[in-house]
Amino acid sequence: MIYIYKPSNYLSTSHYIDIILAAFRNLDDNIIIISSEAFIKPSSKNDVVFAATLQEAVYLLLNGYSNLIYWCQGVAPEEKLMANGSRYKVLLLTLAEKIVLKNAKAVFLVSNCMKEHYEQKYRIDFKNRSYIMPCFKEDTLNIEDILNNEIKYKENKFLYSGNLLVWQCFEETLKLYSMIENKIDRNASLKVLTKDTEKALKIIDRCNIKNYSIKYITNNTLSEEIKEYKYGFVLRDDNIVNHVATPTKISTYLSEGIIPIMTRSLTDFYVRAKDMENIIWLDSINDIERNICIIAQHMRRKIEKNRLVDEYEYIFENYYNTNKHIKNITGFLRDII
Numbered sequence: 001m002i003y004i005y006k007p008s009n010y011l012s013t014s015h016y017i018d019i020i021l022a023a024f025r026n027l028d029d030n031i032i033i034i035s036s037e038a039f040i041k042p043s044s045k046n047d048v049v050f051a052a053t054l055q056e057a058v059y060l061l062l063n064g065y066s067n068l069i070y071w072c073q074g075v076a077p078e079e080k081l082m083a084n085g086s087r088y089k090v091l092l093l094t095l096a097e098k099i100v101l102k103n104a105k106a107v108f109l110v111s112n113c114m115k116e117h118y119e120q121k122y123r124i125d126f127k128n129r130s131y132i133m134p135c136f137k138e139d140t141l142n143i144e145d146i147l148n149n150e151i152k153y154k155e156n157k158f159l160y161s162g163n164l165l166v167w168q169c170f171e172e173t174l175k176l177y178s179m180i181e182n183k184i185d186r187n188a189s190l191k192v193l194t195k196d197t198e199k200a201l202k203i204i205d206r207c208n209i210k211n212y213s214i215k216y217i218t219n220n221t222l223s224e225e226i227k228e229y230k231y232g233f234v235l236r237d238d239n240i241v242n243h244v245a246t247p248t249k250i251s252t253y254l255s256e257g258i259i260p261i262m263t264r265s266l267t268d269f270y271v272r273a274k275d276m277e278n279i280i281w282l283d284s285i286n287d288i289e290r291n292i293c294i295i296a297q298h299m300r301r302k303i304e305k306n307r308l309v310d311e312y313e314y315i316f317e318n319y320y321n322t323n324k325h326i327k328n329i330t331g332f333l334r335d336i337i
Helices: 010-025 054-062 076-082 087-103 112-122 143-148 170-183 197-206 219-226 249-255 267-273 288-299 305-318 322-336
Strands: 002-005 031-034 048-051 068-071 106-109 130-132 157-161 189-193 212-215 231-234 259-263 280-282
Touching: 002 010, 010 031, 010 068, 010 322, 048 054, 054 068, 054 087, 068 087, 076 087, 087 112, 106 112, 106 322, 112 130, 112 267, 130 322, 143 305, 157 170, 157 219, 157 249, 170 189, 170 197, 170 231, 170 288, 189 219, 197 212, 219 249, 231 249, 249 259, 249 305, 267 305, 280 288
Parallel strands: 002 031, 002 048, 048 068, 068 106, 106 130, 157 189, 157 231, 189 212, 231 259, 259 280
Antiparallel strands: none
């Protein structure tokens, strides 16, 4: 029997979980899916268990369920430290993370940088028990809409979509956009899509942004909402939390032909897309004057839509490829379970 424990953030991670679930189903039909609201123990210590949270993974291991397959979404101790968590909680998370990563039968990681981080931090040799797949939600490029939209790349419409966690650099993003509005194009506009609208509005007011809108929408309507935007922000500071990350929003932006404005600290994606014309790479989030020059230079260019489609298609075929991952994970799990 295989038990799949859905995380509490399943709505935002569903595509990742569903890919792994599809691979499991290629090997065994005896699968029980358990929601985060109702934790149920497996019937046998020999059952295969899949967990996507550190808390559940530790619980299952310490209770004798050794056939654990764990998805590591991020570096939990470092995230807690950045969120001003107590030293005690950081140490506790470090111990839990070490136990899980050393003892899990298999581990899903979101980037090569994450694997290297854990190999160095905990002196782990994953050998053949790790699989790397980036976080993504969209796996298809909307080519027809991109090519047929006559005004999308003529108007400087910017987008921020996501949460306001400290490592997501929302305030730094707004400071940069404010400079764009004041120094490059006074007709530029910004849309912010976030659940935390009140907090976002306070930061927007503090940054003196004039042309903006803000709202919260469900994931089901996100693609339709963002079609008209030319640029999308994915700025991150230079730290380990961001080095190992593969933000889901990148696939969402690319699927609608939105040109990402990104920092090189997102190491995994940078390695794959550093030479692409239709991704704006910034060296540091803090060098605002240089960043403004880089963005202004891109804004003056005419977007060659066919070139953009070719570049983004390559990413979807080689990085955000659902069918390819299902096939590869099926083979990976077959050797594990």
